[in-house]
Amino acid sequence: MSLFKRLLNPKYKSDEKAKKAKDSEHGKYYPEEKLPIDEKFTYNFNKNGGKFLYCENMTEVLEAFDNILLENDWYERDVFCLNELLTARFDGFNLNFIEKPDATFFLLPCEALVANNGAILLSSNQIKEKKLKELPSNFVVFATTSQLVESISEGLRNIKNQSTNYIPSNITTIQDFEPEKEKDFMSYGSSTKNLYLLLLEDL
Template sequence: MSLFKRFFGLSKKENENEDSEERGKFMPDEHTPIDELFAINFKNNGGRFIYCDNMTEVFDSFQNILIENSWENENIYCFENKLKESFKNFKVTLSKDNTDAPCFFTTCEYLVADTGALLISSEQIKEKKLNDFPDNFIVLATTSQLVKTISEGLRGIKTKHPNRIPSNITTIKNFEITTEKNFMTYGSSSKNLYLLLLEDL
């Protein structure tokens, strides 16, 4: 999906392309492709996005995030055993203990294009509320997890888990931490979020 690279300006050559700057200036409509729709809305929500062609790029980006935030040698909150195994060679401790953890590392269920939100469930966060987690999230997802609407995502969850539908299904939509609360943010939980998006299509 070269669109993601072009839209977010993730290579020097594409950064110099004026078309990539123009791309983000218009609002999406009903004819906007699903990948572009997600990219626009996710960016508008304040999310930080890193497109990766392969796992080597994922590992490099993960390392860069750790260095940028001085999270090396820290305890990183993480529930998922697959992530713990895949990222075991980094200078962090991936642990179910969130005491003083600066960051939560997880996957998600789906990426919802029409809102730029991430759909998650008890598969990722157990029965905890988003407010129980650190302000910083690193989320690993794949391009095949893109859906247009939350309804499509909910149907996908039912299909993936036919015998036991996960509980505690919610979305993360606000990716800018603000100290000032108003009625528009009431009941929502903002997270400073890095999305590592792996191409798998």
């Protein structure tokens, strides 16, 4: 059962309370249990300030997308989108899809969702040769649960394995989703984005 389904399951919540009580008996020197990949991504992504909406089917994806537009008053706005499939899927919301980054938000897929740091892995397949700072400050990313990977290196291997004719260039990650957050040394120079993740269950 995926994390997202477990979170909606009342029995799971009660089982988790019992498990935590049992774990507390082991003491602080007991080896930590390895988190499932979906749980690790959720924790790190939320810690980075990202906002994700879990959806079991495309109907729920479209409803969640509509709620994002409503929350931000993004109807009748320019949307930067370079993916024809997404343009077709999200047509019907009275949006103006353009191929210039001078837009209210950027609608895009991704290469992978990286669990160990809660990052979104992107390449020239999604952003061409543009730098993150050249893109809109608001992102809406469409991804599936099968795109979850443990690490960036695993994501890079997947890109290489899926690229039969050429390996995409301009590979980068984005993991800073809080504009107001004070930057530490590791995030210095990174480009902050207000990011929503539409996550479709496909496993």
